[in-house]
Amino acid sequence: MTEAPTTRVGPPETLIRLEGVSKRFGDHLVFRNLTLGFRRGETAVVLGASGVGKSVLLKLVLGLVRPDAGRIYIDGTEITALSERRLIPIRMRFGMVFQGAALFDFLTVYENVAFGLREHRKWPESKVREVVRRKLSLVDLEGTENLLPEELSGGMRKRVGLARAIALDPEVILYDEPTTGLDPVTADTINSLILRCQRELRTTGIVVTHDMASAYKVGDRLVMLHAGGVIADGSPDEIRRHPDIRVQRFIHGDASLVAAPAGGDPS
Amino acid sequence: MAIIRPIANVGNYVASQVADLGRFAIFSAQMFRWVVTDFTRWSLLRPQLYEVGVRSLPVIVFTGAFVGMVLAVQSYFQFEAMGRAAWSGAVINLSVVKELGPVLAGVMIAGRVGGALAAGLGTMKVTEQIDALRALGADPIRHLVVPRFLACLLLIPFLTAYCDFVGILGGYVVAWSYGVDTHEYWLHSSDVIENFDLFTGVIKSALFGAAIALISCYKGFQSRQGAEGVGRAATDAFVVSFMVILVLDFLIVLFLQGLYDALWGRTSIFS
Numbered sequence: 001m002t003e004a005p006t007t008r009v010g011p012p013e014t015l016i017r018l019e020g021v022s023k024r025f026g027d028h029l030v031f032r033n034l035t036l037g038f039r040r041g042e043t044a045v046v047l048g049a050s051g052v053g054k055s056v057l058l059k060l061v062l063g064l065v066r067p068d069a070g071r072i073y074i075d076g077t078e079i080t081a082l083s084e085r086r087l088i089p090i091r092m093r094f095g096m097v098f099q100g101a102a103l104f105d106f107l108t109v110y111e112n113v114a115f116g117l118r119e120h121r122k123w124p125e126s127k128v129r130e131v132v133r134r135k136l137s138l139v140d141l142e143g144t145e146n147l148l149p150e151e152l153s154g155g156m157r158k159r160v161g162l163a164r165a166i167a168l169d170p171e172v173i174l175y176d177e178p179t180t181g182l183d184p185v186t187a188d189t190i191n192s193l194i195l196r197c198q199r200e201l202r203t204t205g206i207v208v209t210h211d212m213a214s215a216y217k218v219g220d221r222l223v224m225l226h227a228g229g230v231i232a233d234g235s236p237d238e239i240r241r242h243p244d245i246r247v248q249r250f251i252h253g254d255a256s257l258v259a260a261p262a263g264g265d266p267s
Numbered sequence: 268m269a270i271i272r273p274i275a276n277v278g279n280y281v282a283s284q285v286a287d288l289g290r291f292a293i294f295s296a297q298m299f300r301w302v303v304t305d306f307t308r309w310s311l312l313r314p315q316l317y318e319v320g321v322r323s324l325p326v327i328v329f330t331g332a333f334v335g336m337v338l339a340v341q342s343y344f345q346f347e348a349m350g351r352a353a354w355s356g357a358v359i360n361l362s363v364v365k366e367l368g369p370v371l372a373g374v375m376i377a378g379r380v381g382g383a384l385a386a387g388l389g390t391m392k393v394t395e396q397i398d399a400l401r402a403l404g405a406d407p408i409r410h411l412v413v414p415r416f417l418a419c420l421l422l423i424p425f426l427t428a429y430c431d432f433v434g435i436l437g438g439y440v441v442a443w444s445y446g447v448d449t450h451e452y453w454l455h456s457s458d459v460i461e462n463f464d465l466f467t468g469v470i471k472s473a474l475f476g477a478a479i480a481l482i483s484c485y486k487g488f489q490s491r492q493g494a495e496g497v498g499r500a501a502t503d504a505f506v507v508s509f510m511v512i513l514v515l516d517f518l519i520v521l522f523l524q525g526l527y528d529a530l531w532g533r534t535s536i537f538s
């Protein structure tokens with residue numbers, strides 16, 4: 001069987017690009033002709049109500065879910081039709097922090113963080129151990145190596161998930177609801193860790209969330225999804241002043257806001 | 268027009284079943300490709316060998332003992348009425364080795380191991396651990412399915428051998444308690460049971476093991492979201508494995524009986 005030929009398109013600063021992507025699960029249309037790009041080095045926050053397809057967007061980018069129509073490019077290479085085996089080198093350029101952390105529950109913290117290193121690097125165990133120690137130190141979890149995921153709190157699990165995601169020094173880190181289900185202080189710790197990773201590892205980030213405090217803190221670009229497409233895309237300040245009432249309702253968490261008359265503020 | 272809807276429903280059901288069979292075939296082909304090209308790693312296989320082999324042993328021993336004892340109680344009185352009580356050994360042991368040992372061991376393992384495999388993998392799916400494996404550039408079939416398949420394939424014949432052994436022992440204990448002559452009991456048994464009968468049991472159990480592992484892992488991978496989805500996957504794994512064991516048993520017996528007749532001619536325990 002032959003693979004679909006890969007082509008390189010788009011300006012070099014666009015690292016990830018979705019072109020005319022549509023995706024449906026049964027009767028539920030998630031994306032309709034979605035076109036969206038993410039630039040190298042930026043931290044983009046994708047906002048939207050529950051079920052709007054934020055997590056699906058991350059899975060499309062990683063090739064975990066295939067689009068029904070449209071094309072997806074990573075660094076100019078089309079990945080839409082690549083086989084699982086050919087997707088492996090692409091996926092190694094990414095790290096993903098899953099919503100519930102998705103730690104392998106049969107492995108210890110050390111083995112979870114070491115998983116990608118053991119899978120892809122032919123390193124002696126001493127070097128793996130050193131890298132795992134450094135990554136766990138970056139997320140302030142030294143000394144937890146021998147614990148099992150079931151022995152960790154929600155915040156610790158997210159941090160181990162982050163350590164596992166950055167173990168292979170990825171270019172891009174995808175965060176799926178990194179602060180959901182955490183108390184405000186722990187959520188803020190996770191936000192600080194995201195900023196620290198972006199700063200120290202110089203990665204591109206896509207953060208999916210509906211936590212506006214998190215979005216304003218970590219994002220230098222906010223994208224809002226609604227009804228299968230993008231309804232707002234801009235800097236945090238631009239999104240704060242966005243005229244669309246759906247955006248204002250979302251960022252203020254107030255479903256009772258009504259559209260303002262032309263030229264006025266929503267109330 | 269009222270007749271159109273039921274026909275459409277039947278058509279949709281058949282189409283979904285055929286599609287499911289196709290997905291199962293692709294899943295199995297991917298699994299066999301990994302077995303051939305990479306086999307597996309000891310670190311992945313060892314915990315599965317423990318889970319499938321060691322932890323199933325008590326259930327298997329319990330099943331085997333009672334199968335043998337029940338067979339002994341039921342057959343003793345029939346043979347005793349004919350004045351040939353010692354012949355009950357031949358029937359008990361032949362039944363255990365050729366049929367009841369492999370099938371009942373297979374059914375018990377489908378319940379214990381198959382249900383656990385489907386529930387475990389289903390939980391991994393709904394908690395996104397399988398997606399996490401793929402995101403880390405690892406193949407979930409290689410990491411999760413191949414070791415479980417090999418553990419079932421390699422150990423279920425051994426578990427069946429244990430089941431047979433304990434069943435034979437249980438049957439003998441009951442027969443002995445009824446006063447059957449020990450020498451005669453074993454003499455008739457050894458006259459009737461051939462190596463081919465033992466081979467039949469082992470072949471059956473290996474195929475049952477392979478089927479249980481593939482079906483259960485597939486059901487786990489296809490699990491739907493939520494506790495209900497995982498529970499449904501575990502139940503489906505057991506029910507489908509059970510039905511497949513019965514169908515496979517019939518087909519294997521048909522094939523091996525034909526093979527035996529072709530090689531050695533037809534025989535009977537009474538001849």
